[in-house]
Amino acid sequence: MAHRVSIDGDGSFHPSEExxxxxxxxxxxxxxxxxxxxxxxxxREDPVLxxxxxxxxxxxxxxxxxxxxxxxxxxxxxxGMGVYRRLVEGLRQAHSLRRMSFWGFGEPLLxxxxxxxxxxxxxxxxxxDLITNGMLLGPKMAEALVDLELDSLVVSADGATPESxxxxxxxxxxxxxxRNVEYLQALRLESPKGKPELGxxxxxxxxxxPELSRxxxxxxxxxxxxxxxxxxxxxxxxxxxxxxxxxxxxxxYPVFHSRWSPDLQLPRLDRRREVLEAVSTxxxxxxxxxxxxxxxxxxxxYCRFVGEGTAAxxxxxxxxxxxxxxxxxxCYIMRRQKRIRAYHLGSIDGEDILTIWRKADFAHFRKRVQxxxxxPCTDCGGCEFAESNEEDCFGNSFPTCGDCLWxxxxxxxx
Numbered sequence: 001m002a003h004r005v006s007i008d009g010d011g012s013f014h015p016s017e018e019x020x021x022x023x024x025x026x027x028x029x030x031x032x033x034x035x036x037x038x039x040x041x042x043x044r045e046d047p048v049l050x051x052x053x054x055x056x057x058x059x060x061x062x063x064x065x066x067x068x069x070x071x072x073x074x075x076x077x078x079x080g081m082g083v084y085r086r087l088v089e090g091l092r093q094a095h096s097l098r099r100m101s102f103w104g105f106g107e108p109l110l111x112x113x114x115x116x117x118x119x120x121x122x123x124x125x126x127x128x129d130l131i132t133n134g135m136l137l138g139p140k141m142a143e144a145l146v147d148l149e150l151d152s153l154v155v156s157a158d159g160a161t162p163e164s165x166x167x168x169x170x171x172x173x174x175x176x177x178x179r180n181v182e183y184l185q186a187l188r189l190e191s192p193k194g195k196p197e198l199g200x201x202x203x204x205x206x207x208x209x210p211e212l213s214r215x216x217x218x219x220x221x222x223x224x225x226x227x228x229x230x231x232x233x234x235x236x237x238x239x240x241x242x243x244x245x246x247x248x249x250x251x252x253y254p255v256f257h258s259r260w261s262p263d264l265q266l267p268r269l270d271r272r273r274e275v276l277e278a279v280s281t282x283x284x285x286x287x288x289x290x291x292x293x294x295x296x297x298x299x300x301x302y303c304r305f306v307g308e309g310t311a312a313x314x315x316x317x318x319x320x321x322x323x324x325x326x327x328x329x330x331c332y333i334m335r336r337q338k339r340i341r342a343y344h345l346g347s348i349d350g351e352d353i354l355t356i357w358r359k360a361d362f363a364h365f366r367k368r369v370q371x372x373x374x375x376p377c378t379d380c381g382g383c384e385f386a387e388s389n390e391e392d393c394f395g396n397s398f399p400t401c402g403d404c405l406w407x408x409x410x411x412x413x414x
Contacts, residue, residue, distance in 0.1 A: 003015075005019070021095035021096070023044075031045060034297070041293070043294070047309035048096035049096055049309050049353070050098045051098060051099040051308060052099075052100050052310070053101045053311070054121075055079070055104025055313060055314050056079050056106070056108045056114055056117060056315060057108070058074070058106040058314070058327070059078070060106050060133075061110060061171065062171040063170045064170060064172075065167075066205075066235070068235050070235050071331065072329040076106075079317065083316075084117055086352070087348045088120045088121070089352070090348070091124055094353065096309070099126055099129070101129050101130070103323075104315070107133055108130055108131070108132060122149065129151055130150060130152070130153055131155075131156060132156070135173070137155075137184060138180060145184070145196060146188055149191075149193050153197070154198075154199040154200065154201050155181055155199070156169070156200075156203075157174070158208055159208050160174075160215055161211065162174045162175060164207075164210075168208060178221070181224075182223070185222065185223035197226075198222065198224045198225060199224050199226045199414060202227060202228070203230050204229055204231060204232065206242045207242055209244065228412060230412045231243065233333075233411055235329065237335075240335040245410045264282070295372075299371060300376060301401070302372065303322065304406070305322035305406070306370060310322065311357060312325075316349075317347050319353070320343055321362070325399060328341050333377075334378065339387065341398065343398070343399045345365075346359065368396070369401060377400075377403040389401070
C-alpha cells in the first residue's frame with residue numbers, strides 16, 4: 001500500500017501521527033536509504049515489531065516424516081492463557097504490529113482455547129492467520145473460525161493423493177482434510193467478509209515430487225487461492241536423500257554481476273512443456289534475478305523473519321527472533337548433521353513483549369542478521385564450526401546463521 005507524505009522546502013517530510021507510530025519514526029531511529037531505478041527505498045536499519053508468531057502448542061496429532069519431533073527431546077505442552085493474555089496486553093502498545101500468526105512446531109487446533117486466542121488477536125486490529133494439518137477442522141471449528149473472521153487459513157498438504165498424503169503425513173487422511181476444507185469454503189463464501197482466505201503449504205522432496213503436477217488441481221478443488229511450496233529440512237539422516245536443492249543451497253546471493261554466472265531477467269512466457277524445458281536448461285548456468293527487496297547490498301543471505309520485524313513465541317512464552325531458533329534440535333544440511341541450539345531473548349512470563357524487543361541484545365542480533373556477514377557454511381561445511389550454530393570461522397558468536405536455508409531462499413513459510 002502506498003502512503004502519501006508531503007515534502008517541505010528544506011527536504012523534510014511530515015507523516016501523520018498514525019504513520020509515525022506505525023512506521024516507528026521516533027527520535028533517534030536510523031534508516032537505510034537505497035536508490036533504485038523506480039525511486040528511493042527507505043526502511044529502518046532495525047525493523048519495528050510487525051509480526052508475532054505464536055506457538056499455541058508443540059503437541060501434534062500426526063507423526064509426519066518431516067517433523068522436527070523426530071530429532072528432539074524437548075518437553076511438550078500448551079501455552080497457558082495467562083501467558084497469552086500478557087502477550088496480548090503488551091502488544092496493545094505495539095502500534096507497528098500488522099500480523100499475528102498461529103503455528104510453530106505443533107498443531108494449533110489442539111489447543112483447548114485456540115478460538116479465544118484468535119478472538120483476542122483479532123481484537124488488536126491486525127491480520128490473523130493460522131497453519132493447520134486440517135484433521136481437526138470439523139464443522140464446529142470451521143463455523144467458529146468463519147464467525148471470528150480469521151483472515152487466512154493455510155492447510156499443510158504434502159501430497160495430492162490419499163496414498164502420498166498419508167505416506168508423508170502419517171496418521172493423516174486427505175479425504176477427511178478435503179471434506180473439512182470444502183465445508184469451510186462453503187461457509188466462507190456465504191459470509192459477508194468472505195474470510196478466511198484459504199491456502200495450501202506443500203513440502204517438496206523426492207518421494208512426493210510427482211505430486212507437484214497435481215497440486216494445482218488440489219488447490220482448485222479445495223478453493224485455495226494461494227499455494228506455498230517449500231523444500232524439506234531433513235531432521236533425520238533418512239530424509240537427507242530426499243532433498244531437491246543440492247545445487248542451490250550453497251549458492252549465496254551474488255554481490256556483483258559475473259560473466260561466469262550472468263544474471264537472468266526473464267519475460268513472461270507461456271508454460272508450455274517445450275518452453276519450460278528450454279528455460280530449465282538456461283537456468284542451470286545462470287544467476288538469479290529474484291533477489292529479496294530487503295536484502296542489504298553485499299549481504300550473502302536475507303532473513304524474512306528478521307527483515308520483516310518478526311518475534312516468535314514458544315508455547316512456554318519464550319521469545320525468539322525466528323521459528324528456526326525457537327527450539328533445540330538436530331537436522332541435516334547437505335547430508336551433514338548440525339545441532340541447533342535455541343536462542344531466547346526473554347520470556348512473556350516475566351516481561352512484556354516490547355521490553356524484550358527493545359533489548360540491546362535483540363537489536364544487535366537483528367542488525368547482525370540484516371548485514372548477514374556470516375561464514376558460508378552451506379557452501380563449505382568442511383570444519384567443526386559447521387556442526388552447530390554456536391560460532392563460525394568469521395568470528396561470529398552464538399547464534400550463527402550462515403547455514404540457514406531460510407536465509408538462502410531454499411525453505412520458505414507462509
